[in-house]
Each structure stands twice: as C-alpha cells, then as structure tokens.
Amino acid sequence: MMAKFIADPEAPVDTTCLDDLVPVTWDEDPAVVEMLFGTKDMWENTASPAPAPRKAAPVDWAAVARLARERSLRVER
Secondary structure, eight states: OHHHHHHOTTSOOOOGGGGGOOOOOSSOOHHHHHHHHSSSOTTTTOOOOOOOOOOOOOOOHHHHHHHHHHHHHHHHO
16 A cells, blocks of 8 residues: 555555454453563553663683684785
C-alpha cells in the first residue's frame, strides 16, 4: 500500500490486502509475551529489565604486538 501511495499519492489506495490480516490478540499467553518482550503484559507499558552489562575479554597485548609485527613484515616485503 505504501509503495503504491508513494508512486501515485492522488490514486485511490487499494486496501484489499487488509482482509488478509489477523485480528490483534489482546490476551496472548504471558509466557510467550515474556519471552518476546521481557514482560508478562505486552499492553501495560511496564519497563523491561535492562540487559546485564557485558564484560569485555581482557586484551592479549602479546598477541596484538605479534600480529602487528607480522603485518608490518608483510608490508615491507
């Protein structure tokens, strides 16, 4: 619908595809809702818990230096 409207905003909008839409479910299974949205009630605008902060792996500086040396040797050749 949007593409046809953008192509010709003056033309009547063909809404026949709306007949294929499934009605909104107002009482979805709370377990499914919690899995998808992080809350048991998808209609009450409850705040989802913040994701746990990720800790970065420690940097292996010896490996970084080794790779830098290897790459600089390739460039010099």
